[in-house]
Amino acid sequence: MAKLSSVNKNNRRIKLSDRLFKKRQRLKKIIMNKKLPLDERFKAQQKLSKLPRNSAKIRVMNRCQITGRPHGVYRKLRISRIALRQLGLQGKIPGLVKSSW
Numbered sequence: 328m329a330k331l332s333s334v335n336k337n338n339r340r341i342k343l344s345d346r347l348f349k350k351r352q353r354l355k356k357i358i359m360n361k362k363l364p365l366d367e368r369f370k371a372q373q374k375l376s377k378l379p380r381n382s383a384k385i386r387v388m389n390r391c392q393i394t395g396r397p398h399g400v401y402r403k404l405r406i407s408r409i410a411l412r413q414l415g416l417q418g419k420i421p422g423l424v425k426s427s428w
Contacts, residue, residue: 329395337388340381347382351375 357363357371380386389400391407399408406414415423 329390329397331395333397334390334395337390340387343379343382344384344387347378348384351378351382354378 354371354375358368390397391400392405393410396407414420
């Protein structure tokens with residue numbers, strides 16, 4: 328089990344990034360628009376830099392939903408390889424069979 332503080336910090340980042348996603352996108356669109364005047368783009372850049380760093384989507388860590396483990400996480404299932412193996416051995420994932428040869 329991962330540290331609870333790390334899991335909570337990541338959950339706060341997820342909420343913050345979801346809340347400010349549209350605002351960040353709007354500012355980025357203004358910044359990338361070369362047809363707008365330079366001073367308007369510069370103001371948009373300043374507003375973007377004043378937003379919290381943790382509101383960026385890139386700062387969110389993929390963590391296992393069961394254990395909180397940050398490495399070895401399958402994106403599609405959102406669980407770690409270890410939790411996937413345990414659930415497979417318990418028969419809770421249909422169609423998953425532990426291989427042996």
